[in-house]
Structure formats: structure tokens, C-alpha cells
Amino acid sequence: MIDPTMWQALGLVAAIISLILIGIIFALAEFFNSQSMKEVAKRELNQTIISAMMLFILVGLIYMFEGGFKSYFENELNVPPPAGKTWDSVMLFEVAKDHLEKIESNLLVNFKKLSELNLNIGESSSRYSWCQAFGVGVTMTVCGATNDAQLITNPIIASYSRSILIYRALISLLSAAETILALLFGLGIFLRCFTFSRSAGGFLIALGIAFYLVFPVTVLVFHSYYKDMLVTTSIYDGMSTDCNPKGDTYDSDLFAKMLDSDLNEKAAKQGYIAGLMLPAIWFIIPLASIMGFAKIFGSDVDVGAMQRII
């Protein structure tokens, strides 16, 4: 594991180096009697003091905000902590990670069920009956209409697959939240101490806060939208693809269930709300917060412009 104290010590060393450099600048300014250079030295001193303060105060503030949010989620939004744990014993990112894992597991179960169903549909709909004698005969697709069900299942399978991938990525980022904070925060303070890397330092601090605090908070704020998905339920259970060659396939059990409004509501909630909309929001809000925090910490990185390059 990354040792956060090591990175914080690095930040402290940077502050000391920065102070020595400022001292040299001030001495040079005295020697050349340059007022403008003295102004630069004073401005740099202010910035170094701010950076040093960040090292101690900002860490405290982050933990204070974390405590406040935990209390809010526990008492106001009734967000459940991970099984077997209490809110006091977990960090925000751990709760968010637990929720995302549960949603992802739910999506995976339904992805597998739907894949099985799709396999049965494929087998059933591909059935060709043939009859021939003396070189002539007929073939017919007796259950061809069942194939239309794949028009519904295939896009949903693709949607589930995409959503599972997004969730896995978000979970991985939350797994590394502590490492990311220790790295970005320590390095950010280090770089912010020097005038030539102030923007980069401010950007890293903003990135650390966005990952560690804003991201899990954004996830948990939407708890009421995804709480149904925290319990794994297979919505594609009990669907039969039996083909009745003599009857009208559109009256089959499969289509009746496929077009059922309750199922479609659940599928839309899983596939579009939890699967696509929420991850998009969870990604956009921390990204926007990076720009805001970066400005506060002395950086004006044009994230939008960089996205265009990337």
C-alpha cells in the first residue's frame, strides 16, 4: 500500500525548499535593490504559506466533510452501510464501492440470464422443417417469428455488457481511492509549493478531492434511484421459448412476457437509469468539480479543451 505519511512529508520538504528559494530571491532583490523582485518574493511566500496550510488544514477539512456527509446519508437518506459494518467503521468510498458492486452483480446476473434466454430463442427460431421426396420438397421456418424476440434481447444484452464494464471501472477507481488520494494530494502539495508547477499542483489536489470525496458522495446522493437494484433480482426468470408450430407465435408466453410493462420498466431502470444515466452523472459531476477545485487551488486547467485532444 501507498504510505500517505511519506507523501505528506514530501509536501513538507517542498514547502521548506520553497521557503529557502524565496529567501534567496529576497536576498537577490535586496542586493539589486529591485522592488518588483521583492514583490515576487512576497507573493511566493504567501503561496507557500497557503500550500503548507493546505497540507494540514485541507486534510482535516476533507475528513470533517466526510463525517458530515456520513451523518447525512445515515440519518437523512437512510443509506445502508456494507453488510456487517456500521457507518462509523467505514469510509464514504467504501460504502459507495459496496453499492456499486451490488448493482454490478445484479446487472451481471441479468446479463447471464438474458444470454441464456437468447440462446434458447436462437435455437428455437433457427428450426427449419424439411420434407422431400424424389428430389423435390419443401422447407419452412416454423418458429421464425420467435427470432423477432432477438431484436429486443440483443440490444439489451449489449447495454448490460456496456454497463457492467462501466461499473467495473468505477469500482476499480474506488478500490484505488486511498492510493489516489495519498498520491495526488502529496504530490499536489509538493508541486503547488513552486511557482513553475503551481497549476499542476492545484490540478492534482483538485483531482484527489474529486476522486476521494466528490465521487463517492455523488454516488450515494442518488441512492433513492438505485436502491431497488441493491438486492439481486433476476427479471428474466421463467420465460419459455417453446415454439408451437401450429399456433400463432405472437401469442406465445415469451412475447407476452417480453412486452409486459412491468418487465420493461425494470429493464429500463436497470439498463438505462442504473446502467447508463447514473454512471454518466457520476462521471460528469466529479469532472466538473475538478475544474472548480482547480481554480480554488490556483490552477486553471482547461479540462474541456484537453478532452478534445484526448
Added chain:
Amino acid sequence: MSEQCRESSEKEFVNCMFCKVRLRASIGKLDKCASRLFVFLILTIALANASMCQNFLANTKIPEFYALFLFGFTVALFIIAMIYILGEAFSSAQTKTFAKEELFHYAATIFISILLLFFISLGCEKASIIPNVENINGPDLNIDKDNDDVYTAGAKYLDFMVKYSFRVFYDLRAIIGKYEIKASKLSFTVESIVQFIMGAGYTTMPGAGWHGVINAYSMLLNLTMVSMFNAFGLRYLLEFIKEGMLFYLIPLGIIMRTLPGMREFGGALIAAASALFVLFPMAVLLNGMVFADISSGSLPPHLSEDFSESEIGNVYTYVSNIIIGCLFLPAIGMLLIAAFARDISILIGSEINISRLAYMM
């Protein structure tokens, strides 16, 4: 001096003033020349420092930059001395002030040079300069923090990323291939001897439904391929930055910065190249720390031939890891480098406009 001119006749006055203006113009030119030489000096010092990294740049002719540095240093001092002597000769307080200002800039330049020297030297430091770099290690990734420089360590990590993504790409391709075979299978069935005699029966494609899953996995394969190419790209970019920045782009930036009208571009080039040279390997290693935390520094196990149901979740984990390691984290690294380049460019006297650059690209 102008008082002396006023005391002379009208014709002499014009000649005297003309001489004075010409002298000032000449001194101004010398001043600009000296300023440019200072910039030249900053970068020659920085480049000269690279010669300290003997292992890193063993086969290059970088020590020659020492001579260049001394040359720049001497010429700049000589010009300042000349300006001062001229100021004394013509009893011009303004010229002397010029010389003093130049001397001030000279001192400031040396100060900035020391900082730049420090930056450039970071590019050839051992990996141990980054705290906790040992965390990047794992069963399939061995960075020797005491012997590998930051570029070698970065290359090892990127090689690991390429291997990681290639293994997942290879296994996914094999699984999709198997599904394609299953999906294309055609089964002929005759249910009774009567049907057999009558030539009747039916055919089915038992795996036709695999196409939905194949489409989903094809998306994963595409993403893995894009990420793998990005990892390849980063690996070769690292090689290019190692020598290309120091020996081509920074010198080109220096030349550009000394040419009239190209100063801004030259400064931006120097800043971008310096930022890339110093920060790119660092950013790669920092990404490595995050990625090692996610992947434990080991390649994913090969997926079984049957590709059991329990492995489906693992495939998504591996692909999401690849996307984070090869696309997301490098993008953040690039943002960091852009922020750093911008600050450096301001220090050098120009400004990199990321928005404009983005539009241009």
C-alpha cells in the same frame, strides 16, 4: 550629452543627435541579443546537466554542451561588459543602466537555470526518487528502484501494460472464435424411421443465440484493442521523449526563440518539451502505482477453454482495468503535463494556449 549637443551649431546638433540615436539603437540591439543569449544560456546549462546522467545518455555527444554552455556564458558576459564600457566611454547613464539591468537579468537567469537544471536532472534520476515506487512491483512486473532510471522503470511498466492488454485481447479473441463456431453449427434431426424413409426432418442452429453475446464481447474486444494500441503508443512515445525532446525539440525551441517573430512559438516548444521530458515518465510511474493497486502487478490468468460462467465477471474486470490503465490514467497524466508546460512557458516568457492547441489538433 544632449546638453552638449545643444551647445553646438545646428548642423553639428543634428549629427550629434543622429549619432546618439544610432548608438542607442545599437545598444538596444545588443541588449536584445544579450537577452536571447541568456535564454540560450538557460537551456545550454539544462542540456549540459544531462551529461551528468552518464548511464542514461552514454552514447550521445551531450558533453559537448558543456563547451556550448561556457561559450554562451562568456559571450553574454562579454556583451554586458562591452555595453558598460560604451556607456562609460560616452558618459551615458542610460547605457550604464542598461548594462546593470542586463547584469540583473543575468543573475536571475542563472537562478532560473539552476531550477531548470534541477528539472532536467529529474528526467535521469533513479526510480527511487518517487516515494513508494516499489509498490509497482508484482509477480510479472519487476522495477529495480535503485538501478532503473525513471525512463527504464516507466518502460517496464508500459511493457507490462502491453502484455496485460495483449493477454486479455488474445483470450477474448479465442472465446469469440469459439462462440462463432458454436453459433454457426447446423444440426440435422430426423425424429423417426418413418420420417427418415419419407425424407422429412428439421434443422436447427443450437448456438444461433450466441450472436447476442458475441456482439457484447466484440465491444470488449474493440475496447481492449484500442487500449492496447494506446499502451503501445505510450511505450514508443516514452522512447521518443527520452531522446527526441532533449536532442531535437528543446534545441529547435531554442533556435526558434532566438528568431524574430518566433519567440512565442519557441518558448512554447521549449516548455512543452521540458514538461514532457521531466513529467511524462513520472506520470507513467504514478499511473503504475494506481494500476498496481488494481491489478496486484500480475498478468491476468488465461481464461479456460470452456470459459465457465464464473469467468464472465473476470473478463469485465480485466477489460475495465485495461481501460483505466491505458486510457483514463494516461489522459490525467497528459492534463498534468499540460498544466506544468503552461507554467513553464510563462516562466520562459510565452504562453501555451491549450484551447487553441486543441482546436488546431
